[in-house]
Each structure stands twice: as structure tokens, then as C-alpha cells.
Amino acid sequence: MTMLSFARDYADSGISRFHMPGHKGVPLHGMESIDLTEIKGADFLFESDGIIAEGERITADAYGAAATCWSAEGSSLSIKAAVCILQRYFGRPVRIASPRNCHRAFLNACTLLDADPVWLYPDRPRTMLCECSVSPDEVQRLLDSDDKIDAVYITSPDYLGGLADIGGISAVCRSHGVFLIVDNAHGAYLKFLGNDIHPLTLGADIVCDSAHKTLPVYTGGGYLHISKNAPPGFVQLAKPSMALFGSTSPSYLIMQSLDLAARELSGSLPEKIRLCCERTARVKALMAQLGIADISAEPMKITIDANSAGYDGNDLADMLREDFMECEYSDTGAVVLMMSPYNSENDFLRLEGFLRRLPKLPPKDRISEAGLFALRPEKVMTLRQAMLSRCERVPVDMAEGRICARTAMSCQPSVAAVMAGERITADIIKILKKYSILEADVL
Ligand SMILES: Cc1ncc(COP(=O)(O)O)c(C=O)c1O
Incomplete structure (x- = not known):
């Protein structure tokens, strides 16, 4: 028996629900009748x-x-x-x-x-x-x-x-x-x-x-x-x-x-995944033909290297939105598109149309991440000691020499400029500001 059939049988049984959740199966949202808690049999x-x-x-x-x-x-x-x-x-x-x-x-x-x-x-x-x-x-x-x-x-x-x-x-x-x-x-x-x-x-x-x-x-x-x-x-x-x-x-x-x-x-999904990867590979091939770089090694994900195509990644994401497509993630350098077998052929055609129409611009300089990767912050205490300490929030300009109380990342999950328990230096502050992180939690 599937969990869904168990829940449907329960919903159809007309039983009086003297248990959680409080919606008692009455639809407000639509899924309540099959939303159960851990009752007998569940x-x-x-x-x-x-x-x-x-x-x-x-x-x-x-x-x-x-x-x-x-x-x-x-x-x-x-x-x-x-x-x-x-x-x-x-x-x-x-x-x-x-x-x-x-x-x-x-x-x-x-x-x-x-x-x-x-x-x-x-x-x-x-x-x-x-x-x-x-x-x-x-x-x-x-x-x-x-x-x-x-x-x-x-x-x-x-x-x-x-x-x-x-x-x-x-x-x-x-x-x-x-x-x-x-x-x-x-x-x-x-x-x-x-x-x-x-x-x-x-x-x-x-x-x-x-x-x-x-x-x-x-x-x-x-x-x-x-x-x-x-x-x-x-x-x-x-x-x-x-x-x-x-x-x-x-x-x-x-x-x-x-x-x-x-x-x-254990049924038909693996075949659908393979077909989706093949379809995605065709988009990747089209991008290669058009000279638009894809930096994703994953077969069901495309990451458009916006800068090499002459765009800021966030602007490109806005252009996709205007054409009725929403990406998973964008930053100044890249736009991430996640596919699955449940994308329609129309989704793929829309994306291909967008890529074909995208005006070619001279490459834009990529914001260098070298500063971020050059950082080797000094560890002063463990993550636990820092994360569970009393802290205060200060403008990053005031944070030099202080110990970071909450890891600062520009997005989840990216390389952290400074982790909790590490000392904040002038170089770290420069990098934080570059990623528009203007306040820091410090011990
Ligand atoms: C690399 C990575 N690990 C872990 C997580 C957390 O996953 P979840 O949102 O399923 O809890 C995410 C979420 O985006 C992620 O990107």
C-alpha cells in the first residue's frame, strides 16, 4: 500500500478525527484531507x-x-x-x-x-x-x-x-x-x-x-x-x-x-531523467553553436556564463523573466537553470528561442573572485564557541580585528569570506563590501 492510498482511504472513511492536525481534513488549502499525523497505521x-x-x-x-x-x-x-x-x-x-x-x-x-x-x-x-x-x-x-x-x-x-x-x-x-x-x-x-x-x-x-x-x-x-x-x-x-x-x-x-x-x-522515472538530460544536452549544444558558454558539468543543469556573453547575470535573469522564464539563481556572473523531466517541451523551446534571439555583445569583464580565494582567515575559536557567544551587529567598517560570530556568505552555499570564530581583517572587510555585506555579527 502506498502512503497516498492509506491517506485517501482514511479520508474517505468518514472517521471522526480527534487528533492533530487541527484542520481535521477540511479544505482551506486543498490538501488537508490527506494530510495526516502519525496515527495508527500511518x-x-x-x-x-x-x-x-x-x-x-x-x-x-x-x-x-x-x-x-x-x-x-x-x-x-x-x-x-x-x-x-x-x-x-x-x-x-x-x-x-x-x-x-x-x-x-x-x-x-x-x-x-x-x-x-x-x-x-x-x-x-x-x-x-x-x-x-x-x-x-x-x-x-x-x-x-x-x-x-x-x-x-x-x-x-x-x-x-x-x-x-x-x-x-x-x-x-x-x-x-x-x-x-x-x-x-x-x-x-x-x-x-x-x-x-x-x-x-x-x-x-x-x-x-x-x-x-x-x-x-x-x-x-x-x-x-x-x-x-x-x-x-x-x-x-x-x-x-x-x-x-x-x-x-x-x-x-x-x-x-x-x-x-x-x-x-523503480519504474519509468530513470528513463524520463535520461531523456531530460538528452534534451538538456541539445540546449547545451545550441549554446555552444551560438557561442554562449555553459559552465555547468551537470547534465540536468545549465549555468549561463553571462559575462562571456556580454551581460551581467542579474540583467540576463531579468531578460529571461520578460520572456516568461524564471531561473534558479543569478548573480553578476552567472544564471543557473535547473531542468527536470517535468519541464515541458514548450519550456525547452522557449529557452532555445531566447538564446537564439539574444543579441551578441562583447564579453564583459568578470568580477574577479581571486581576493576571496586568497583569504586564509585566522581561526581564533571553534564555530561552536563563536556561534553560541553573545554578539553584536556592527557596520563592517567597524569590524576590523573583531571575531566573527556568524559566517558571512553572499549566497547559500558559496565560499565564505569569514566563518564564525575567525578574525575579521581589512582584506576580509574589502571582500565583504564587494559582496554588499555591509554589517557583521561580531563577538
Ligand atoms: C549544496 C546545498 N546543500 C544543502 C542544501 C540544503 O538543502 P535543503 O534545502 O533540502 O535543506 C542546499 C540548499 O539549497 C544546497 O544548495
Whole structure:
């Protein structure tokens, strides 16, 4: 039985609802009749052994995972649980190496669990704000020089569609006896390409997917996957770790859509994903013909390099809006477009028409990110100490020499100019102002 059919049967039964939620199935919004709480037969997310467990098992099988836990609170919950699994496994605060383009959820996890991130700075400066993938060699050098690191944490894909060499990084981690966690929030679909490049397949021990970003799932639906190669203890620790941070009232609507998606994933959805990637590849080919650069390595995402086409990214996003298209993200340099099998052919044709009509302009100078990547802020205290301290907000011009109390990023997740616990310098202030961050929280 699917969770949706359970909810529909319940709604049709005419039973008197003397339980939460307060809407009692009466429509204000439209979905109330099938929005339930954890009543008898509906199962409990964090102690699932009924219809939720069945849907999770179908999902795990589709991904080849030892176990998959659903999240009704996105990857934000799965990421906190992932760090918690490690902490409970080792029985002490863990040291995790990560590039600085991590999502806030990872910083929150480190804060709450007092895990200590070791920042992995790439050898050569990257050119885009959200891009910070490190190479296997860079990871190797760090692990050779620091034998106290318990895990490596990689964000791949990054927000702009950059992909890290997860296979190479996982081989390095394995050879050092270090675990690999991948924030694959943007890549739940990567399992279902002709060549499976999901991080779990490529050797990660724990992977966090935002199912809702690329699959037909309501906003908030996500996965925490545990690899078959991870220690068995990880599976046992997964649910209690999700429960430590998750709400005791997970949305039944989100879980129903996770359940339906699980069944689609073991049915026709993989083929639809492949077709969508083929269709996206045709748009990418057209862009190449037209001389418009796409800097996304992802097959279901296009990132228009606006500057090389002669535009500011935010202006280009406005032009798309005028043609009735909304992007996922834009900044001065780039415009990110996310596709899925549920985009219509008309959507693709509209985009292609726009690209064909786009007047060619001389390339615009890209705002250099070199200053951001050159920063190596001094760590004065841990994230936890800084984030849980009393702080005040001051204009950034007044912040020189003070200790940052809240990590400052220009967008989520981009490379942070300064993390909580680091000292703010004149160089950092220059970079913050460049990204229009004009106030800072300081201890
Ligand atoms: C790279 C990355 N990780 C994690 C998250 C958090 O995911 P969610 O919104 O599903 O909680 C996001 C959200 O945009 C993200 O871009």
C-alpha cells in the first residue's frame, strides 16, 4: 500500500478525527484531507516499521544503499544527521575536512555537535563564488599532513553545477581510513543517468540528497543514504541521529510524495531523467553553436556564463523573466537553470528561442573572485564557541580585528569570506563590501 492510498482511504472513511492536525481534513488549502499525523497505521518517521519503512526500503534499493532515511526537512536535516552519525560512531567530537563552499546546514551541524572543520583550501583560486571543489591530490596532501582527520566532507554538485571527482576523493579517503560524506543536495538524479555518477556509487560513505531539488517531490523531501561499504553501525545510528534534530511532526504530504517518487524511481522515472538530460544536452549544444558558454558539468543543469556573453547575470535573469522564464539563481556572473523531466517541451523551446534571439555583445569583464580565494582567515575559536557567544551587529567598517560570530556568505552555499570564530581583517572587510555585506555579527 502506498502512503497516498492509506491517506485517501482514511479520508474517505468518514472517521471522526480527534487528533492533530487541527484542520481535521477540511479544505482551506486543498490538501488537508490527506494530510495526516502519525496515527495508527500511518507509521512513525523516526521509528519506521510500517508503510514509511516500506517506502524507505524501496528508495534504498533504487539507490543501492544499505539504508535510506527520508527527511521531511530537506538535506539540512540529513547533513546534521550525517555529522552526528560520525560523532556517535567515534564517541567524541570529530575533525572533518571540507572546502569552504559548504551549506549553512554543515556549519550548523558542526556548531551543534562541536565538530571541528578543517578548511580545505584549493591549490589554485577558483573563478566562481560557489565553486570550490578540491581535487583528489589536494585531499591526499591534507590527509598526508594531518592524521587526526576523521572524515572529508564535499559539496558536489555545487550550486553552479560543478562536479568534484568523488571517485578519486573516495579512493584517497579509503586509503587513509577516513570517511567521506557528500552533500549531494543537487544530485539526487545522478543515480539514474546512463552512467551512474551518484556519490554513493562512487564510494562515499554517507550521502545527503535533496530529493525535492531534482525529483518530483514536495519542497522539503530529502534522503540520508548510508553506503553498503560503511560500517554497519552507521545504519543503526542513522534514525536516532535524524531524530535528534528532526521535528516530531514530519509532513505527511512530503512523505507521501517521497513514497510516490520511490515507486517512480523503480519504474519509468530513470528513463524520463535520461531523456531530460538528452534534451538538456541539445540546449547545451545550441549554446555552444551560438557561442554562449555553459559552465555547468551537470547534465540536468545549465549555468549561463553571462559575462562571456556580454551581460551581467542579474540583467540576463531579468531578460529571461520578460520572456516568461524564471531561473534558479543569478548573480553578476552567472544564471543557473535547473531542468527536470517535468519541464515541458514548450519550456525547452522557449529557452532555445531566447538564446537564439539574444543579441551578441562583447564579453564583459568578470568580477574577479581571486581576493576571496586568497583569504586564509585566522581561526581564533571553534564555530561552536563563536556561534553560541553573545554578539553584536556592527557596520563592517567597524569590524576590523573583531571575531566573527556568524559566517558571512553572499549566497547559500558559496565560499565564505569569514566563518564564525575567525578574525575579521581589512582584506576580509574589502571582500565583504564587494559582496554588499555591509554589517557583521561580531563577538
Ligand atoms: C549544496 C546545498 N546543500 C544543502 C542544501 C540544503 O538543502 P535543503 O534545502 O533540502 O535543506 C542546499 C540548499 O539549497 C544546497 O544548495
